[in-house]
Structure formats: C-alpha cells, structure tokens
Amino acid sequence: MSEWKDDSKEQLLKRKEECRDRYEAIKARGLKLDMSRGKPSPDILDLSNGLLDTLDVYVTEDGTDARNYGVPAGLAECRRLFGELLGIPADQIIIGNNASLELMHNVYSRLYLFGTQGHAPWCKSGAVKFLCPSPGYDRHFAVSQAFGTEMITVPMTEDGPDMDAVEALAAADEAIKGIWCVPLYSNPQGVVYSEETAKRLAAMATKAEDFRIFWDNAYGVHHVFAEHQAPDILRLAREAGNEDRVYYFFSTSKITFPGGGVGIVAASPANVAEQQKHIAVQTIGSDKLNQLRLVRRFRNAENIRKHMRVIGEMLRPKFDVVLDTLERELAGTGLLSWIRPKGGYFVGIDTLEGCAKAAVALAKEGGATLTGAGATFPYGKDPKDTSIRIAPTYPALDELRQAMELLCLCVKIVSIDKLLAGK
Amino acid sequence: MSEWKDDSKEQLLKRKEECRDRYEAIKARGLKLDMSRGKPSPDILDLSNGLLDTLDVYVTEDGTDARNYGVPAGLAECRRLFGELLGIPADQIIIGNNASLELMHNVYSRLYLFGTQGHAPWCKSGAVKFLCPSPGYDRHFAVSQAFGTEMITVPMTEDGPDMDAVEALAAADEAIKGIWCVPLYSNPQGVVYSEETAKRLAAMATKAEDFRIFWDNAYGVHHVFAEHQAPDILRLAREAGNEDRVYYFFSTSKITFPGGGVGIVAASPANVAEQQKHIAVQTIGSDKLNQLRLVRRFRNAENIRKHMRVIGEMLRPKFDVVLDTLERELAGTGLLSWIRPKGGYFVGIDTLEGCAKAAVALAKEGGATLTGAGATFPYGKDPKDTSIRIAPTYPALDELRQAMELLCLCVKIVSIDKLLAGK
Numbered sequence: 001m002s003e004w005k006d007d008s009k010e011q012l013l014k015r016k017e018e019c020r021d022r023y024e025a026i027k028a029r030g031l032k033l034d035m036s037r038g039k040p041s042p043d044i045l046d047l048s049n050g051l052l053d054t055l056d057v058y059v060t061e062d063g064t065d066a067r068n069y070g071v072p073a074g075l076a077e078c079r080r081l082f083g084e085l086l087g088i089p090a091d092q093i094i095i096g097n098n099a100s101l102e103l104m105h106n107v108y109s110r111l112y113l114f115g116t117q118g119h120a121p122w123c124k125s126g127a128v129k130f131l132c133p134s135p136g137y138d139r140h141f142a143v144s145q146a147f148g149t150e151m152i153t154v155p156m157t158e159d160g161p162d163m164d165a166v167e168a169l170a171a172a173d174e175a176i177k178g179i180w181c182v183p184l185y186s187n188p189q190g191v192v193y194s195e196e197t198a199k200r201l202a203a204m205a206t207k208a209e210d211f212r213i214f215w216d217n218a219y220g221v222h223h224v225f226a227e228h229q230a231p232d233i234l235r236l237a238r239e240a241g242n243e244d245r246v247y248y249f250f251s252t253s254k255i256t257f258p259g260g261g262v263g264i265v266a267a268s269p270a271n272v273a274e275q276q277k278h279i280a281v282q283t284i285g286s287d288k289l290n291q292l293r294l295v296r297r298f299r300n301a302e303n304i305r306k307h308m309r310v311i312g313e314m315l316r317p318k319f320d321v322v323l324d325t326l327e328r329e330l331a332g333t334g335l336l337s338w339i340r341p342k343g344g345y346f347v348g349i350d351t352l353e354g355c356a357k358a359a360v361a362l363a364k365e366g367g368a369t370l371t372g373a374g375a376t377f378p379y380g381k382d383p384k385d386t387s388i389r390i391a392p393t394y395p396a397l398d399e400l401r402q403a404m405e406l407l408c409l410c411v412k413i414v415s416i417d418k419l420l421a422g423k
Numbered sequence: 424m425s426e427w428k429d430d431s432k433e434q435l436l437k438r439k440e441e442c443r444d445r446y447e448a449i450k451a452r453g454l455k456l457d458m459s460r461g462k463p464s465p466d467i468l469d470l471s472n473g474l475l476d477t478l479d480v481y482v483t484e485d486g487t488d489a490r491n492y493g494v495p496a497g498l499a500e501c502r503r504l505f506g507e508l509l510g511i512p513a514d515q516i517i518i519g520n521n522a523s524l525e526l527m528h529n530v531y532s533r534l535y536l537f538g539t540q541g542h543a544p545w546c547k548s549g550a551v552k553f554l555c556p557s558p559g560y561d562r563h564f565a566v567s568q569a570f571g572t573e574m575i576t577v578p579m580t581e582d583g584p585d586m587d588a589v590e591a592l593a594a595a596d597e598a599i600k601g602i603w604c605v606p607l608y609s610n611p612q613g614v615v616y617s618e619e620t621a622k623r624l625a626a627m628a629t630k631a632e633d634f635r636i637f638w639d640n641a642y643g644v645h646h647v648f649a650e651h652q653a654p655d656i657l658r659l660a661r662e663a664g665n666e667d668r669v670y671y672f673f674s675t676s677k678i679t680f681p682g683g684g685v686g687i688v689a690a691s692p693a694n695v696a697e698q699q700k701h702i703a704v705q706t707i708g709s710d711k712l713n714q715l716r717l718v719r720r721f722r723n724a725e726n727i728r729k730h731m732r733v734i735g736e737m738l739r740p741k742f743d744v745v746l747d748t749l750e751r752e753l754a755g756t757g758l759l760s761w762i763r764p765k766g767g768y769f770v771g772i773d774t775l776e777g778c779a780k781a782a783v784a785l786a787k788e789g790g791a792t793l794t795g796a797g798a799t800f801p802y803g804k805d806p807k808d809t810s811i812r813i814a815p816t817y818p819a820l821d822e823l824r825q826a827m828e829l830l831c832l833c834v835k836i837v838s839i840d841k842l843l844a845g846k
Binding site: 048070097114142147253260281283285 | 475476535537547562565570
C-alpha cells in the first residue's frame with residue numbers, strides 16, 4: 001500500500017467518499033461508546049466482589065482493632081503485602097485511602113506548603129517548574145496546573161522521556177523542581193522506561209537540590225502481554241546518593257475497586273519519616289478496614305499476581321481489537337503512527353499534524369467519546385495536535401470494535417481533508 | 424466541707440498521707456488505664472458490625488457502579504442522608520473519606536495555597552492568625568501549628584467562646600483569618616454554643632474579608648444526657664450576609680467506625696462549588712462503597728438518631744462515673760472546678776494553678792494515662808497549667824472507676840503540695 005499523501009486528488013476524494021459512507025453507516029446505529037477514561041469494566045470489577053463479603057475478623061495481627069482510630073501509616077500486614085509485591089521494604093511504605101492521585105496531590109501540596117528535608121517551601125520560591133514527559137497523564141498535569149507550576153513538555157521515546165532533554169533542563173534551571181513519570185506501561189503509550197532511563201533520572205545532576213521524581217507506578221503489575229517490570233528507582237536513587245529524590249506511588253484502583261481500595265506512597269526512610277509527620281497532623285488514620293479486606297482477600301503478593309494475570313487475559317482481546325483495527329485500517333497509509341503498547345491501560349496514537357482534535361470531534365459526532373485531544377499534554381494543548389488517547393478497557397468487545405472502526409474512519413476523513421488542502 | 428486552702432499545715436499533711444496511701448494501693452494493682460483519647464469502646468463499635476456484612480448491591484440509585492471511579496462530591500443518596508440528618512440541603516454537602524480532620528486540613532490547606540472566592544492565598548499573606556477557643560481540640564491546634572498560623576487563645580464560657588473577646592480581636596486585626604469551633608458538646612468541656620454566640624459569630628465585623636469559621640460539629644448527634652442541637656450556623660451566616668464565612672464539618676467516626684466511615688464538609692453554594700473544583704483535581708472520587716454501606720445500613724436520619732440513642736445509653740454510665748467521682752472526692756474542696764458537660768465525648772476539669780501537669784504525670788505513674796496536660800491549648804501550653812481532659816468513652820466501667828479515683832487522688836496530692844508550699 002502506498003502512502004496516501006502520494007495519492008492524486010481524485011483518488012483521495014474517492015477514498016473520502018468510501019470512508020464517509022462507512023462512517024455514516026456506523027453513526028446511524030446511534031451508538032454511545034466511551035473510550036475516554038481508563039476505567040475497569042464491570043466484569044473486571046466482579047472478580048473482586050469477594051472484598052464485599054463479611055469481614056468477620058477486624059482485629060489485626062498485632063491486636064489492633066481496625067474499626068477504631070489510629071495507625072496513620074497503615075496496618076503492618078498491609079504494608080508488608082505491598083512491600084512484597086513491589087519489592088520495597090515495608091517500613092518505606094505508607095498506605096493511604098483510595099486514589100493514589102490524592103496521595104500525589106498531598107505530597108505535592110506539602111512540598112509547596114512546607115518544603116522538604118530542610119529546603120524552603122515551594123510556595124515561597126519564585127517560579128516552580130515541572131518536567132512533563134508528553135503525551136502523559138492528564139491528571140498529573142492538572143495537579144501541576146492547579147498549583148500554578150509552569151509545565152515544560154519533554155518528548156517521550158520508546159524508552160521513556162527523552163533523557164538528553166531532561167538532563168539538560170534539570171541541570172540548567174533551579175526552578176525545575178521535578179518530573180512526572182509513569183515508568184511502566186506509560187499513559188497513554190504503554191511505554192516501559194528502560195533501566196538506562198531510570199538510572200539517568202536517579203543520578204542526573206539537578207540545579208534544584210530538592211528536585212523530586214513523582215514515580216507513579218500506576219500499572220506496576222498490570223500486564224497485558226509479556227510481564228515487564230518498572231526499573232527499581234528507589235534502589236537506583238539510593239545507589240546514586242539521591243535517595244530522597246523519589247516519591248513512588250501505587251494503588252489498587254485497577255487491581256480491585258477504584259471506588260474502595262488503597263493508595264500507596266513509598267520513599268526513602270527520611271522522606272517516609274517526613275510524610276508520616278505531616279500525615280499525623282492531617283488524619284488520625286486512613287480506612288483500615290479496606291486495608292484488612294485486601295490482606296484477607298489476597299494474603300500474599302503471588303495471589304495478587306495471579307489475579308492480575310486473569311485481568312490481563314480479559315484485557316488482551318481488547319488491546320488486540322484496537323491494535324488489529326489500527327493495523328488493518330491504517331498501516332502503510334502514512335496517516336497514523338503509534339507505539340505498540342507493552343501493557344497497561346491505554347493506546348496512544350499520532351495523526352498527521354493538526355488532525356487529532358478534528359478526528360476526536362468527528363468520532364464524538366459519530367457516537368464514540370474519546371479523551372479530549374490535547375489532554376495528554378500540559379495545559380491540554382498538544383502543540384502539533386497529533387496525539388489521541390484510546391482507553392479500551394471499559395467497553396465490551398463488540399462495542400470496542402465498532403468504536404475503533406469509527407475512529408479509524410474519522411482519522412482517514414480528517415487526514416484526507418488535510419492532504420486535499422495541500423494539493 | 425471547708426475548702427482545703429483554709430486547712431492548717433498539719434491537716435494538709437494528714438490529708439496527703441491518706442491520699443498517698445490510697446494512691447499507692449491503686450498503683451500496686453499495676454493497672455494500665457487509658458483515658459487519653461476520645462475513642463469509642465469495642466462494644467460501641469460492635470453496634471455497627473452490620474456494616475461489614477456483604478454489600479451485595481453496589482449500584483446506586485442513579486445506576487452508578489459504586490465500585491468504579493467517579494462522583495468526587497459523593498453519592499446523591501449519601502449526601503441526602505446526611506443533609507436530612509443535619510438539616511442542610513444535600514447539594515451543599517460533600518462526602519469525603521473517613522476522618523473529617525483530613526477534610527478540615529484540606530480546606531485549610533486550600534486557603535493557604537489557593538485562597539478563596541478571589542482573595543489572595545494565605546501563604547502569600549504576611550502573618551496569618553487563628554482564634555482558638557481554649558480549652559479546645561488539640562488536633563485543630565496541631566493543624567494551625569503545622570501551617571505556621573499564629574494561634575490566639577480565646578477563653579471558653581458556658582455559652583461557647585467569649586464573644587466579646589472574639590469580636591474585638593476579629594474586628595481589629597486583618598491577619599486574623601478564622602476561628603476553630605466545636606459548637607455542640609465542645610471538646611473537652613461539653614459546652615453547647617448558645618444561639619446568641621452563633622449569631623454573633625455569623626454576623627460580626629471582621630477586618631479580614633476572608634475570615635472563616637471552621638465549624639466542627641463533631642458531636643452533632645452524639646447526645647449523652649438531654650438532646651441539644653448546634654445552632655444552625657449556615658442559616659445564620661446566610662441571614663447575616665456572610666454565607667461564605669462558614670465551613671461545616673461532620674463525620675461518622677463516632678457513629679460507626681473511625682477506621683472506615685465518611686467525613687463531610689458543608690458550606691455555601693459558592694464555597695461548595697470552589698471545593699468541588701479543587702477536589703476534582705485531587706481525586707477521581709472518594710470511597711463510594713463506604714458511602715453505600717452507610718446508606719444501606721441506616722436508610723434515613725431517624726435510624727441514625729435511634730442508633731445514637733443506644734450509644735448515648737452506653738456512654739451515660741461512664742460520664743456518671745466521672746462526674747460522681749469528681750463530686751464525691753473533690754466537691755467543696757476548692758481544689759477543682761469543672762463545667763458539667765452536656766454531652767459529647769469528654770469532661771474538662773480545672774485544677775488549682777500550676778497543678779495540671781503534675782497531676783497528669785502522677786496519674787501516669789499510678790497507671791492511668793490521660794491526654795497530656797496543656798494539649799487542649801495552642802502550642803500545647805496551658806498558660807495557667809490548670810486544664811485536664813478526661814476521655815471516658817473507651818475504658819470499661821470498672822477500669823474507669825479506678826482511673827477516676829486515681830486521678831482525683833493525684834489532683835489532691837499535687838494540690839496539697841501547692842497549698843503547703845504557700846504555708
């Protein structure tokens with residue numbers, strides 16, 4: 001198949017007409033498909049309904065009544081469970097309420113309000129800037145934006161953020177205080193950070209002494225194809241003499257229930273001590289019954305891994321539909337590029353320049369809602385307007401097939417318009 | 424009985440010897456009694472074990488799957504339940520995770536970071552000061568202290584804070600940005616704010632345009648004796664044209680489980696909209712399964728009130744032990760004064776000047792742990808060293824009897840030492 005940019009005007013018009021016909025046929029079905037957010041589907045949630053069963057023993061291994069106040073760092077057995085799962089010493093782990101986003105927000109907020117390890121609070125600094133590998137997670141960027149942090153876009157590669165750019169920026173500007181990272185199955189491209197990338201992040205010179213890596217290992221055990229692992233950033237940072245540089249986040253939102261699980265923050269011993277000091281002022285203790293439910297349900301890390309293999313098998317056909325449809329409809333056309341995701345929750349695709357917004361709008365009109373184009377970039381503005389995020393986990397397979405076909409047709413129609421404008 | 428200050432040295436020495444003998448006899452039992460924190464006792468928690476039963480329907484009234492992401496303001500039926508209970512429109516209520524302290528901390532934090540209703544963030548102001556009616560709740564003061572807020576002690580009366588002092592301070596100093604209030608069964612004295620107090624708080628002139636009342640109605644339905652009600656501060660503030668002045672907090676910690684319930688913040692429509700905007704950045708939604716558990720368990724406000732009557736009946740004998748022991752051992756001695764609490768979770772007592780710390784230390788040595796003396800004042804410093812907080816809810820009745828007897832003996836011994844020093 002030759003690339004469509006080489007087509008004649010007539011060929012393009014003919015292609016457009018064919019696409020339009022197919023588009024209208026799908027639109028006529030009056031579908032309401034949603035590929036906008038990375039939500040688990042009901043059948044995935046059903047796997048965890050055991051969590052809702054009677055919790056008839058609410059006393060922890062050390063005799064604490066989990067119904068009552070206390071234990072702000074989380075139950076020992078729960079810290080140990082996730083320590084085992086993530087390969088982190090249990091005493092470097094703090095268990096919070098559901099939504100790791102809230103834990104990130106809280107840590108970010110404490111850096112602004114109180115500073116860290118003796119450094120001045122960020123709210124007392126002049127400008128504060130953050131590196132934002134993009135496309136990235138819109139909710140990370142929304143946190144930075146809410147705090148008035150200046151966001152600096154850094155390109156993504158198949159090995160993680162472009163480290164030459166990251167190193168040059170971090171070394172040059174004292175106002176650059178940190179970076180957002182999703183190291184395993186990045187949102188939205190499903191990229192796995194290489195060991196080399198993580199090493200450079202851990203060891204690089206930073207002009208700001210209180211430079212911080214927000215390491216959101218959101219998909220740490222969320223394999224779809226082969227089982228990869230995020231580089232061990234806490235170890236790498238320690239070995240590089242920068243152990244306080246990293247805040248590591250994780251949650252059970254996509255393991256059990258987003259609306260009733262736990263969030264986790266891990267860090268160096270000094271950072272954990274500092275966070276615990278802050279947390280003790282903020283709360284008398286998180287929801288310990290949820291912690292106990294998880295411990296009773298899974299007992300050990302291997303059982304969580306087994307559970308995630310079941311979820312992976314449920315997600316794989318959905319990823320296959322997305323990737324197969326892209327391949328069938330658009331491979332070789334020169335209209336679309338994408339990195340084959342290694343796992344996680346999303347697929348990121350790139351249209352021709354200036355086509356993403358229009359394609360998403362056209363898909364919406366046809367019955368399929370996607371994440372807003374641009375959302376995966378700082379300030380919601382994708383400078384080249386090419387990036388689209390596909391979230392295939394929620395819809396049922398048949399819906400997903402139709403939505404993907406529709407999306408591909410929209411990409412073609414919008415791209416043809418662009419090519420025609422240049423003829 | 425004549426007051427002990429009028430006793431001769433010899434009489435006092437004799438009394439001291441008697442008290443010492445009784446003290447040593449109790450100490451010899453090797454007790455480990457804890458009256459330090461306002462924790463519900465296991466038998467109170469048992470009342471709510473139904474919450475742990477299977478939650479077999481997790482779909483809300485509008486079809487939302489409560490297990491999944493979303494609904495950051497809380498489920499409609501849960502907002503309605505607590506709206507009915509508290510007499511607040513449901514759309515002025517936001518449901519958060521367990522620990523209303525965290526909600527207070529978050530609102531406080533947002534005032535510092537982002538300001539409110541167009542006013543400058545407090546972290547950009549010079550000094551920020553808060554009025555702290557004392558004795559008060561140590562964890563409120565700990566939040567202010569963590570933020571570097573300058574705390575100004577205001578005396579408590581039997582009708583709430585000394586409003587002449589509050590009004591004079593708030594009108595004079597722009598740096599005074601707010602006040603901590605526990606309007607019903609105040610911590611630790613069990614005082615109920617009068618309607619007049621609340622009216623003056625709602626209507627008073629404040630030099631700071633963004634003066635805020637943190638109205639922690641922590642014991643809003645926690646009756647022990649007669650059933651009182653906190654003044655309707657949201658209505659009073661609205662009628663006074665100051666509806667954005669109030670943040671109203673509540674929680675189920677002492678209704679069901681501290682370690683697995685919900686916290687609640689209510690406010691004016693404009694404040695609720697502002698909080699929702701911030702919350703949407705911070706989380707994709709709180710624990711909705713806990714919200715649903717509460718709705719399914721109680722169904723309506725009247726059932727919560729019935730449940731609280733049962734708890735009240737369990738707590739009343741404990742308050743009786745405390746008050747009867749104080750009466751029997753110390754009435755008429757001139758060594759101790761106290762306000763008879765109208766309900767709630769605590770009893771506050773006042774020793775002779777300079778005796779509280781020593782009495783608490785002596786009690787600890789004898790086997791009974793109390794809240795640290797001074798903790799109920801800003802910076803943990805009770806200027807006259809007179810205030811002691813008794814938290815009678817957790818210990819069993821028999822333990823409480825021994826602990827109270829021990830405490831009374833400690834108060835006597837320490838007081839006698841003080842009187843002797845003046846002879």
